[in-house]
Amino acid sequence: EEFVAHAGNVTCLVLGKNSGRLLATGGEDCRVNLWSVSKPNCIMSLTGHNTPVECIQFKDSEELVVAGSQSGSLRIWDLEAAKILRTLSGHKANICSLDFHPFGEFVASGSMDTNVKLWDIRRKGCVMTYKGHTNAVRCLRFSPDGRWIAAAGDDSTVKLWDLSAAKILTEFTDHTGPVNIVEFHPNEYLLASGSSDRTIKFWDLEKFKMVSCTEVESTPVRCILFNPDGCCLYSGSQDSLHVYGWEPPRCFDVLPVNWGRAADLAICSNQLIGASFSQVTVSTFVVDLNRVKKTGSIIQGVVEDEKLYNLPVTKGAVLRRNYERPLTTCSRPQSKVKEEPESEGRIPSGEEDKDDKESTAEIRNPEEYKEIFQPQNAIDTVAVKEAEKVTAPTEMHSPVMKRVQPQNNKLADLSDEDAVSQIRKGHDTMCVVLTSRFKNLDTVRAVWTTGDVKTSIDSAVTMNDLAVIVDILNIINLKPALWKLDLCPSIIPQIDKLLQSKYESYVQTGYTSLKLILQRFGPLMADNLVTPPSIGVDITREERHQKCKLCYKQLKNLLPILQSKAGLPGRQGSAFRELQLLMAAFE
Numbered sequence: 001e002e003f004v005a006h007a008g009n010v011t012c013l014v015l016g017k018n019s020g021r022l023l024a025t026g027g028e029d030c031r032v033n034l035w036s037v038s039k040p041n042c043i044m045s046l047t048g049h050n051t052p053v054e055c056i057q058f059k060d061s062e063e064l065v066v067a068g069s070q071s072g073s074l075r076i077w078d079l080e081a082a083k084i085l086r087t088l089s090g091h092k093a094n095i096c097s098l099d100f101h102p103f104g105e106f107v108a109s110g111s112m113d114t115n116v117k118l119w120d121i122r123r124k125g126c127v128m129t130y131k132g133h134t135n136a137v138r139c140l141r142f143s144p145d146g147r148w149i150a151a152a153g154d155d156s157t158v159k160l161w162d163l164s165a166a167k168i169l170t171e172f173t174d175h176t177g178p179v180n181i182v183e184f185h186p187n188e189y190l191l192a193s194g195s196s197d198r199t200i201k202f203w204d205l206e207k208f209k210m211v212s213c214t215e216v217e218s219t220p221v222r223c224i225l226f227n228p229d230g231c232c233l234y235s236g237s238q239d240s241l242h243v244y245g246w247e248p249p250r251c252f253d254v255l256p257v258n259w260g261r262a263a264d265l266a267i268c269s270n271q272l273i274g275a276s277f278s279q280v281t282v283s284t285f286v287v288d289l290n291r292v293k294k295t296g297s298i299i300q301g302v303v304e305d306e307k308l309y310n311l312p313v314t315k316g317a318v319l320r321r322n323y324e325r326p327l328t329t330c331s332r333p334q335s336k337v338k339e340e341p342e343s344e345g346r347i348p349s350g351e352e353d354k355d356d357k358e359s360t361a362e363i364r365n366p367e368e369y370k371e372i373f374q375p376q377n378a379i380d381t382v383a384v385k386e387a388e389k390v391t392a393p394t395e396m397h398s399p400v401m402k403r404v405q406p407q408n409n410k411l412a413d414l415s416d417e418d419a420v421s422q423i424r425k426g427h428d429t430m431c432v433v434l435t436s437r438f439k440n441l442d443t444v445r446a447v448w449t450t451g452d453v454k455t456s457i458d459s460a461v462t463m464n465d466l467a468v469i470v471d472i473l474n475i476i477n478l479k480p481a482l483w484k485l486d487l488c489p490s491i492i493p494q495i496d497k498l499l500q501s502k503y504e505s506y507v508q509t510g511y512t513s514l515k516l517i518l519q520r521f522g523p524l525m526a527d528n529l530v531t532p533p534s535i536g537v538d539i540t541r542e543e544r545h546q547k548c549k550l551c552y553k554q555l556k557n558l559l560p561i562l563q564s565k566a567g568l569p570g571r572q573g574s575a576f577r578e579l580q581l582l583m584a585a586f587e
Contacts (some may be wrong), residue, residue: 003040004284005033007422010277012055013263016062020268021372024065025282026053032067033080036368037273037284049358057098057107065106068095074109076121082361082369088119099140099149108149118163132163132168145323148205149201150191152179158203170208174201180222183312187230187571189321190246194221200235202246206321212249217242217401225265225272229569232294236262236274243292253293259285260569290511294466334471348454440468453482457490466501469494470509477512483520485547490552492517499561511575514558518582519550525551557582564573 005013006027015037016022023035032046032053051070051365058065063170064085072091075082090240100107105121116130116137134156142149148169151159158179177197184191189205200221202211223236232252235242238261241251259276260283266273272287363369440463446458453476460468473491476482491513498510528548562583565576577582 001038001040002281003035004280005277005282006031006054006280007301009279010282011485013271013275013277013282014056014058015264015266015275017060017266018058018060020271020273021281022058022062022206024056024058024067024358025277026056026067027280028052030069032056032065032077034065035282037275037370038286041365041368043363043365043372044079044082045362046075046077046084047362048531049073052108054094055096055098057100059100060102064100064449066098066100068098068109068111070094072111072113074098074106074107075555077361079361080361084361086121086124088124088126090094090129091115092312092330093233094136096136096138097140097151100144102144104146104187108140110140110151110153112136114153116140116161118149124425128163128166130159130168132159133157135178138179141182141184143184143323143339144186150182150184152182152193153352154178156195156197158182159192160205160208160317171208172201172208173205174210174213175199177220180220183226183233185230186226186228187574188322192226192233192246194224194235196220200224200233200244202249212246214242214244215251219261223262223265223274223438226265227289227294228267229571230575234265234272236265241272241274241287241292243294243459245295245393248427252295255287256291257285258437259283295426298581304418322575345466376447403479406415437465437467440465441471454484454486457487461490461494466497466506467492470498470506473509473513477509478555479518480516483516485521485524485551487545488517488521489547489554496554496561498560499558507572511579514579515582518579519554521551522582524548525555559583 002053005025006029010025012026014024019277021037023037024286024391025033027033029240030047030049030052032048032049033042034044035041036043041390046065046067049067049069053067054070054087055068056065063080064076064078066074072089074078074086074088075084075094076086076088079194084222088109091109091111091113095109098107102130107119107121107129108116109119110133114130114131114133115139116127116133117126118130119125122126130149130151133151133153133155139152140149149161149163151161153159156173156175156177156179158175161167161170162169174409175193175197175575177194177195179193179195182191182193190211191203191205192200193203194200198215198220202213203209204211215258219238219239221235221237222580224549225234225275226232227234233244233246233560235244236257236259239256241253242257244250245252246493257274259274260278261276262276262277267289270289272292274285276283276285319491341573366391399464430551440460444456444460447459457472460472473494476487476501495510495514495517498506499514501507501510525548528545529552532573562576562580566573566580568576
């Protein structure tokens with residue numbers, strides 16, 4: 001599909017990675033235009049910038065879009081409300097790169113002025129400036145757990161910053177040309193970087209060393225994307241798509257695609273969507289991933305030693321650490337942030353109000369707009385009726401809100417009073433649930449303040465409310481030092497219930513807690529079970545042996561659940577396979 005996107009030359013574009021349906025373009029006409037992929041009609045046109053738009057990025061949920069201009073200013077629009085949300089200024093040159101924090105209300109920007117800035121969207125200010133690059137910052141990416149940010153620059157380096165410590169973790173300097181793109185592996189501690197030196201390098205984020213490097217491509221690498229399950233990496237090369245593995249380095253497949261110079265890639269329904277631009281036109285392409293080889297290719301390069309052929313293909317997937325994502329929406333990506341003076345980090349409120357008034361969101365295709373953005377705001381009467389039956393709110397701990405697709409279109413026939421009545425039904429039910437939750441948590445908190453974690457857990461268990469258990473475990477999981485062997489007999493049966501929950505966030509909490517138990521106490525339990533009884537009376541040892549024996553019995557009861565979920569595709573299946581490996585110590 002090819003269409004004219006702007007009155008002036010197109011300068012940048014981005015695909016929505018969540019749905020694969022949205023495309024945003026920026027142009028020399030100072031506008032940001034939104035499109036539905038494969039449809040040539042503009043959904044919405046966003047104005048407000050006074051200089052050409054240089055860079056754009058969607059938030060993961062695709063509810064917000066941010067655009068950076070040649071003048072160094074950023075504008076953030078709320079797409080569902082169809083209005084400007086924030087105007088941010090602070091850079092002294094072109095904005096070259098942008099990325100939203102995966103959970104918190106933060107956005108990062110990189111500029112030709114060599115600086116990386118972290119912005120608090122709610123407080124309208126810059127909370128931190130990261131310095132260190134000596135040339136333009138071409139790409140920014142937050143890690144999947146939101147704790148790090150990787151920056152790639154024209155100075156041929158990739159820098160990794162720790163947001164909580166506000167300091168640089170490491171710097172990768174092996175590229176010999178400007179680094180154009182970086183991407184974190186969706187699960188493992190692995191980073192890929194593409195450069196104008198025509199190679200892609202893979203970096204281990206535990207050892208901070210290079211894992212491997214691809215063969216030299218025919219053109220600079222500007223566009224890469226990991227498969228959602230992390231099995232391979234796609235590279236949008238000049239008129240072709242390359243599919244790479246990294247341990248050992250190999251090229252699985254090469255497909256000719258007539259997209260010229262690909263600007264961005266996304267994956268939706270096992271289809272890879274690519275987009276490119278030239279002058280005023282934008283082109284989109286679709287590749288069926290069912291026809292793409294993702295495994296089984298020969299190792300790259302000339303191999304003189306036959307032993308290299310015996311390298312295990314999936315070694316990294318087993319040994320490398322996985323990200324532990326927070327289970328509640330974080331309000332700040334770091335606990336101690338040294339904030340910059342207001343004069344540098346913020347713009348005067350009067351000036352911002354003036355800029356916001358000059359910014360508009362013009363809806364050009366109402367039907368497409370409602371189809372994509374309005375479902376989240378619609379009242380789903382079927383969902384309301386079902387909500388009255390539940391005893392716990394759905395996905396209260398999930399960091400990303402999912403859009404609700406309407407199952408009927410009866411809202412238009414409802415009067416205002418009927419609509420309010422529908423809302424209040426669900427509201428009253430939720431109020432009852434939250435009031436009960438508050439009382440339970442208040443009871444647990446009263447015990448917690450005495451410093452007795454074991455009694456706090458036991459009191460939460462007696463309440464028979466999994467939501468309270470999840471809240472407490474989320475706290476303990478963030479502070480592993482709180483874990484004691486005494487807690488395990490009470491918690492493991494609750495983990496059994498969490499792993500069988502229909503709520504993804506509950507399953508994630510159960511998985512994280514079980515992983516911590518196995519890592520911290522697995523070897524101790526295994527040793528106590530096989531060690532012969534001591535001579536004489538040792539009450540402490542006997543108590544420890546009985547606890548380990550009980551925990552072992554409880555853990556064995558979890559094996560059928562782990563086996564059934566280990567076969568699931570993607571990230572969840574990988575997590576349960578990791579638990580199976582940790583449980584192997586008891587066999």
